[in-house]
Structures are given as C-alpha cells and as structure tokens.
Amino acid sequence: MQKIKKAVIPAAGFGTRFLPATKATPKEMLPIVDKPTIQYIVEEALSSGIEEILIISGHAKRAIEDHFDSAPVLEAMLEEKHKDDLLKMVRETADINIHYIRQKYMRGLGDAILCARSFMGDDPFAVLLGDDVVYNQEKPALKQLIDIHEAYGGSVLGCQLVSDEEVSAYGVVAGEKITGAGLLKVSDMVEKPSVDEAPSNMAVMGRYIISSSIFDILEKTPPGKGDEIQLTDALKVLAKSEPVWAYCFDGKRYDVGDKLGFLKATVEFALRRDDLGQEFRQYLVDLLK
Ligand code: G1P
DSSP, rough: OOOOOEEEEEEEOOOOOGTTTTTSOOOGGGTTTTTHHHHHHHHHHHHHHOEEEEEETTTOOOOHHHHHHHOHHHHHHHHTTOOOHHEEEEHHHSSSSSSEEEOOOOOOHHHHHHHTTHHHTTEEEEOOOTTTTESSSSOOHHHHHHHHHHOOOOOEEEEEEGGGGGGSSSSSEEEEEETTTTEEEEEEEEEEETTTOOSOEEEEEEEEETTTTHHHHHHOOOOOOGGSOHHHHHHHHHHHOOOOOEOOOEEEEEEESSSHHHHHHHHHHHOOTTHHHHHHHHHHHHHHH
C-alpha cells in the first residue's frame, strides 16, 4: 500500500461570497481569530502525515505565497526585540514545503484538480478544500481518511450526514453499506442535487483520497452543474472501475466559505483558546443576558 504523502489544496476561487473583503485579499487569508483559514487546512494536512502540498493558486492570490514564505524584515525586528514566541510562529509557516501552480481559467473544482496531474504522477493523493475547516483534537479528518485508505485501498471521500434542506449545497453519495466498517461503497454521486434528486443524505465535506486514475477521467469530463467541470462527476465514473469509499469522518466541520459558518468557526475557535476562551465566554454570556 502506497503511503499518502502529497496533498492538493485548491485555492483559486474568487470568494464572491465574501465581497468586499475578498476584492484584494484571498478568501483563504481571512483569519479565524488570528490564523488564516488556509493555515488550519495546511496544519491538518501536515498532522495527517502529508509531506508535500500543492496549492492551486490564481489571480490576486499572492498573499498566500507570502504567508508561507520567510519575512526577513519582520523576523529581524522580532529578533531584535526578543519576541521569541512571535518569531517562532512566523518562522514555522515558512518551513512548510509548499508548491504552487496557477489555474488559469475558473472552470470548476474538477479542472483545478487536473492542474495537479504532473505533481501527483501515479500516486494516490489527498485533496483538502479550503472552505471546510474541521476540528478534531484527537485525529485530524484527513488522517481518518488515510487510515481507511490504508485498510481498504481505493479512493475515500470524507462525508457527513446533512439534513434534507442542506443536500443542495454538496456532492451527495449513494452506495452499498459495508457493515461494521462505517463505510459505503459508492455507486452513485450527484453534485448539488435538489431534495428529490438526492440519492441520500451523505454529503462530501471537502476531504478526499483519490487514485491517480481520476486524471484521465477528468480530461474527458464535460462541464456539469453550474457549467463547471465537477470533481463529483469524475468520481462517479471512477467508482465504476475502482473502489470509491464514502466514510463518515468524526469532527466538527465549519463551512468557512459561508458568512454564518465563518462566524460560528470564529466564535468556537476563540472559545477553545487558552489565552482568550474564558474572557470571551464571559463577554458572550453578558452580551446575551
Ligand atoms: C465542493 C464540491 C462538493 C462538496 C463541497 C464540500 O462544492 O463540489 O461536491 O460537497 O465542496 O464543501 P463547493 O462548496 O466548493 O461549491
């Protein structure tokens, strides 16, 4: 079994749901408390054993590259002022091995993943979507998927159950239950179905382990929902020739691409912080009295 060592994080989208904040700032750089959302994603990848990360970048996304780079002037100032903790924090983000490629035209998630083809070669790889931040202190969501891949092979889709009202926001899977394993063997997938079209309530939540066979399929995948090349459509084809598992991962997932989801993440991550949590909790209690 090949170890999953490489991950791709698509980050080329415009972030229109967060305008005007995203006019000049990549949405991936919006902070939850004091850390850009993409750093939470990168940290999840690293703590899951990923060694090389490819970020699919695009126009007006240079701030992401600067964030994961050294910052000599800032570092010199922090060193001179003996702000060792801050210096360590700034340097940590520069030590991560990140590669970049640009998606030149916004043709959809499937097209973004296709940009990773030469980087991934023939190895299975991980995908983490930047809008889905998952909190699990014990075992990161991606590590849970990697463990399933190591036990069962094939591709693995990180899923959670959603309500009928929510299915239209996700890729939704259907398949045969594998008893005792908490797994579905995927036989059907629909991108953003209506309640009537949805084959189940099992929704894909921005974490994937995908076999490299996906690239040949993506090359031939026509635009689907929203006139975009959909990863979901390609995965459905992949499931006909290779096992694709849907796995309900454990963890609290926030849709930080949505304003309410972003606020929820901000409040909950702040409450969990040792340096802020107690005071912030008291503030909320007083505010809501
Ligand atoms: C994407 C995928 C969808 C998936 C979702 C998870 O949609 O296309 O299948 O369920 O991410 O967040 P997006 O939300 O980027 O439109």
